[in-house]
Amino acid sequence: MAPTLDLEFVRAHFPALADGWTIMENAGGTLVPTQVIDWLDGYLRRNQVQPGAAFPASAEAETKIHEGQRAIAALIGADRSEVMIGPSTTMNVFLLSHAIRPWLKPGDEVIVTNLDHEANNGAWRRLAEIGATIKEWRFDPDTCELAAEGLRALLTERTRLVCFTQCSNVVGVIHDVAALTRVAHDAGALVCVDAVAYAPHRALDVKALDVDFYLFSLYKLYGPHLAALYGKRELFQKARALNHFFIGENDIPLKLNPGGVNHELTASLAGIGGYIDALHERHFPRSNADRRDRARQVFGLVADHEQALNAVVLDFLANHPKVRLNGSRDPSKATRVPTFTFTVPGRDATEIPQALLNDRIGIRAGDFYARRAIDAWGVGGRGGVVRASLVHYNTVEEAHRLVAALDRVL
Ligand SMILES: Cc1ncc(COP(=O)(O)O)c(C=O)c1O
Structure with a gap:
């Protein structure tokens, strides 16, 4: 049973x-669970030095940061290089919107919704400043859902990006992201999906959804005040670098993340993985399942x-x-x-x-x-x-x- x-x-x-x-x-x-608190405490006690040098505290600091990044990437079925850990979803969208500006020509269209949190809204609407046409996909006031027909009616051959929510933070209704993404892709558009209000509740799988960009906030996923942005590798590679000039075009996600990650909080993300592992061990003992x-x-x-x-x-x-x-x-x-x-x-x-x-x-x-x-x-x-x-x-x-x-x- x-x-x-x-x-x-x-x-x-x-x-x-x-x-x-x-x-x-x-x-x-x-x-936050004890695992996150313990990772943070351990990092602050032993590793609060600049990571990546040869001496033990610094080398271990880097390993711990990578461990935190890997835990979040594993949670969504992605590689560490495909997940940028930033200060907030709002900031991550803001950075992303700057990184993809060069892809847009005047008259290109971006679709946003009136259901989304402003994080996946305002930064995109500002693309009007560079000549993009912003279209609003409105939710059905009865069901509070974003319907596929509404999206189809807005898509044209000029649509470059569709930004929408997997689950609104003021409604709780789960959208079929895979299906909506297919509709956008069939029209040649990319998608940027806000999963902030969904991630604390269900398993995440960016590859199954085939999303291009995917956002969630870690402080709403039993972690510290940070947020994750997933992007398909080829898109992150093609995006404009926002970091120092000597950070290489292939150095993803660092090239999109000026200032880099918050070291101690990123390390503590390993505790989210540890907490899920503890729940797994309790309910499915002696299993060989991967993360x-x-x-x-x-x-x-x-x-x-x-x-x-x-x-x-x-x-x-x-x-x-x-x-x-x-x-x-x-x-x-x-x-x-x-x-x-x-x-x-x-x-x-x-x-x-x-x-x-x-x-x-x-x-x-x-x-x-x-x-x-x-x-x-x-x-x-x-x-x-x-x-x-x-x-x-x-x-x-x-x-x-x-x-x-x-x-x-x-
Ligand atoms: C659905 C949703 N998207 C985005 C955000 C913004 O997240 P952050 O605080 O990490 O910028 C929130 C925060 O409440 C949210 O609920």
Whole structure:
């Protein structure tokens, strides 16, 4: 019989959970497991020197940084040279948009959405400054999805790039990235996919999706405040170098990353791999699976657990007469992650997280930088939306506590 996620084992890895609060603001940033803390601590204690010199502390520093980079690359099925670790997804998109500017001629088209977080939006829209035509692919206000027909209607032979989200941070609906990428590729366009709100919930596989560029933030994936940008090797090679003139065109991803990586935080990324390995060992002992298969199996258990969380929260939010839920009511793990947003007509959204403080439940209201989606719903002036975002370390009992507390304050 397939195992189920051992929540006690999971939660024992997150020291911050010991304070008794129910943390459901995880789409804003996740807690970190002991493995990440230990890697960071070990690096700071022994290796805080310039890496790459011959003496032991420095040579080991370089090895640890590579270990962190390899852990993230392995997680998505890529090579270390195809993954740039930068300070944030916002910054990574900004850099990427500069690196590919020379590919665009005036009149070339770039498609962005009104569902995406501004990180995968603003930097692309600025390409209008060099003569690019920016087109907006709008989500369906009923399903809160980006539909393939909407994309097809915008694509032309001038479309060079389509930027869209795998899962919005204010809706939780999972998009079929492989299918949407095929639509863009068939029209000769590249894709840049924001997986920030998806990555904490499911196994990642850039090769299976065939995406050209893929983004996710590591501080929302149980790691430190960093972010990853994957790019196909030939595209990274062709992109304009942004670093010092003596950093070679083939030196990817460093040529795209002025200043290089944050050493200690990058080393600590190995702890994300270590945490997934620990979960794997616990649930699939004595297995010979490689790193990506281990992640696939672990996130399979995560998805099952999240479906149970979905069911509890949706049963309440989808049926409460005062609640306007955004996005799907279907709890299926195939179509949504446990990120829920809603409004209560007549009430300012910011009142509701405040009312849950006595229950020691941490949720939040606002626009979450998905300003264009919030504007499409017309709730910007009323505190935006209330968001409860759960991840695998939240228990079904916590989901019931959330629902009971909301029931009281709505
Ligand atoms: C879906 C999504 N994309 C992008 C970002 C931006 O990430 P970063 O803070 O790493 O720039 C966020 C942050 O909330 C997000 O939720």
